[in-house]
Amino acid sequence: MEKRKIIRKLKEQGFQIIEIHASIGSTNDRAMEIVKENKVDLGIVIAEHQSKGRGRGERTWETEEGAGLALSFIFGDIAAHQNILGRVTGIGALAVTQTVTELFDLSAKIKWPNDVLLDGKKFCGILTEADWVGSNLRSLIVGIGINISKSAIPKEVLFPATALELEYKDSISKEILLEKLIVNLLRVMKEINSDQIIREWEENLAFKGSEVFLHRDGSHICSGELLGLDDDGGIVILTSDEKKNIFYYGDLHLAVK
Ligand code: ATP
Numbered sequence: 001m002e003k004r005k006i007i008r009k010l011k012e013q014g015f016q017i018i019e020i021h022a023s024i025g026s027t028n029d030r031a032m033e034i035v036k037e038n039k040v041d042l043g044i045v046i047a048e049h050q051s052k053g054r055g056r057g058e059r060t061w062e063t064e065e066g067a068g069l070a071l072s073f074i075f076g077d078i079a080a081h082q083n084i085l086g087r088v089t090g091i092g093a094l095a096v097t098q099t100v101t102e103l104f105d106l107s108a109k110i111k112w113p114n115d116v117l118l119d120g121k122k123f124c125g126i127l128t129e130a131d132w133v134g135s136n137l138r139s140l141i142v143g144i145g146i147n148i149s150k151s152a153i154p155k156e157v158l159f160p161a162t163a164l165e166l167e168y169k170d171s172i173s174k175e176i177l178l179e180k181l182i183v184n185l186l187r188v189m190k191e192i193n194s195d196q197i198i199r200e201w202e203e204n205l206a207f208k209g210s211e212v213f214l215h216r217d218g219s220h221i222c223s224g225e226l227l228g229l230d231d232d233g234g235i236v237i238l239t240s241d242e243k244k245n246i247f248y249y250g251d252l253h254l255a256v257k
């Protein structure tokens with residue numbers, strides 16, 4: 001990637017901290033180190049390879065050299081609004097879906113809470129982490145991992161995986177993808193407190209109207225029809241007793257029956 005051009009553009013967009021690494025452990029870990037040392041309103045760590053990429057819980061996220069993109073955004077100026085915590089991962093996913101629609105005319109769906117799918121397969125995962133000072137939320141780190149070419153797909157996965165180029169059936173420029181994603185993410189983050197943005201997220205929700213179940217560590221939590229999202233980004237599931245059950249971001253996993 002053309003580092004100098006990207007850095008110039010990011011500065012124009014107001015990024016105070018910009019790091020672009022060929023290889024790193026985890027961009028989220030690096031972003032967390034940065035926010036522990038500095039007050040940052042807007043920052044970004046980008047890498048083309050991660051040796052210790054992380055998913056939720058103890059799971060790993062692979063960013064294969066030359067085949068994927070890992071980025072972690074640092075948002076400090078919006079951290080005062082603690083109600084955004086339940087929204088930010090889905091809003092990040094929304095920016096990814098908008099980006100692939102605008103650039104490649106692909107229809108991506110958001111698998112609540114943190115995955116983005118193409119043709120029912122995962123090509124993007126999002127890991128949001130918070131930096132707390134006591135009970136105050138100081139910064140949010142939104143980590144986005146995207147599979148670009150076929151070799152980004154790990155050999156063993158828990159959920160079917162794909163890559164952008166496989167679905168687009170042509171090669172993709174990382175720079176163009178990055179540029180568009182950043183513009184879209186900054187835009188949706190500005191609207192994070194609006195109801196409209198939740199409805200846009202809901203429009204792109206995977207498995208809406210399908211029978212789904214939620215589990216935590218393999219234990220069944222709830223099954224029923226996936227109705228959509230509530231105003232705070234919680235998932236709404238209609239159970240057979242006609243009750244609407246709402247669950248918020250946490251270590252919950254969604255699956256289709
Ligand atoms: P869920 O998808 O059930 O909500 P999650 O999003 O919290 O769970 P996982 O989907 O389990 O977390 O994400 C981590 C998993 O993603 C890993 O265990 C691995 O199987 C898979 N994975 C790792 N790297 C990639 C990748 N580059 N592309 C697609 N899948 C990957």
Ligand code: BTN
Nearest residue numbers: 026028053054055056125143145
């Ligand atoms: C998941 O699906 O569980 C989330 C995967 C999140 C991966 C991204 S890649 C950039 C950032 N750095 C990490 O170590 N993880 C996130």
